[in-house]
Amino acid sequence: MNYIVFDLEWNQSPHGKSRENPRLPFEIIEIGAVKLDHERNIVDTWQKVIRPTVYKTLNYRTREIVHIDKKELDAGTYFPDAVREFLTWAGHDSIFCTWGTVDLPELQRNMKFYNILKLLKGPMHYYDVQKLFAVQYEDMNSRKSLEYGIDYLKLEKQEAFHRALVDAKYTAQIFQTIDLDVMLAYDSIDVYQNPKSKTEEIHMVYNGYTKYISREFHDKEAAMRDPEVLGSYCCICGKKARKRMHWFSVNARNYYCVAECKDHGLLKGKIRMKHADSGKVYIEKTIKISSQPEVESIRAKREELRARRRKKRRETAAQS
């Protein structure tokens, strides 16, 4: 088993949104990758410039960021050939690692455009090094730039950022500093190819929380009627926990609840609605260990929401 730390550079329509191809808003122009063995020693690298077929000139903003000239692009590899070679080089039992959450979806969107998405089965586990960096060095929820991470760790900046192999190397260097237990406790799941059937649904148990990714439902209401979606199970023992506060929403996408496990105490649940490509919806549910003060603040949040609506109504009623 190897780790494949990769990075992409991409381009977009040079003439604005009105003249973009809606199936491919971003076109990959370079793939760079570093292979690490199971002890995270660097053992190989791989890099290819991709010859664009959709946007043949660079968007002015892309030109400012990515230092690739037209000659290099014109001499590049046709995307499907490059991806086939990349995946073969990566090997089937490897785990991908990227800085942030966007590279894997972008890779798959480009693959879908060229009708070769079947070469990469999803959903898949991967390591988001940007997230691991936040867990180990920051406040857990921050998302910093790659350069911030390199500066923070005082690693040498020999090569300029924003070439795929360079950024992949920097990401790999940061990845090497992440404690094994942090890494194992915080893997990520890419759901560009979200679960379609009950058997494809994902149930993950982490240190202190669980994650569930559902199959597709016709709409939000159908999802919020499903017993599996609504259930709150203890993230330690897996037993059904008793609801202390029913699912309530702050907006159209997020639902919260509080439950209590007989043996392991207070739990907080969060449901996030996601839109699948097909127009249907699926949900991501996390259940975490909570505490009395946190439950109080959730309750306060709900009360505040109600109070604000009440106040608003009073004001509008007073005006008319």
Add this chain to the structure above:
DNA sequence: AGGCTTGTGTCCTCAACGAG
């Protein structure tokens, strides 16, 4: 410039319910 995510806030509609 554009995509994506997360959090906030506003406005509107719907249904339940009690008062008159």
Add this chain to the structure above:
DNA sequence: CTCGTTGAGGACACAAGCCT
């Protein structure tokens, strides 16, 4: 019965911050 109030929540806009 109608009306007003209330909770609930959908639709949408906006602002950060990442990514290129």
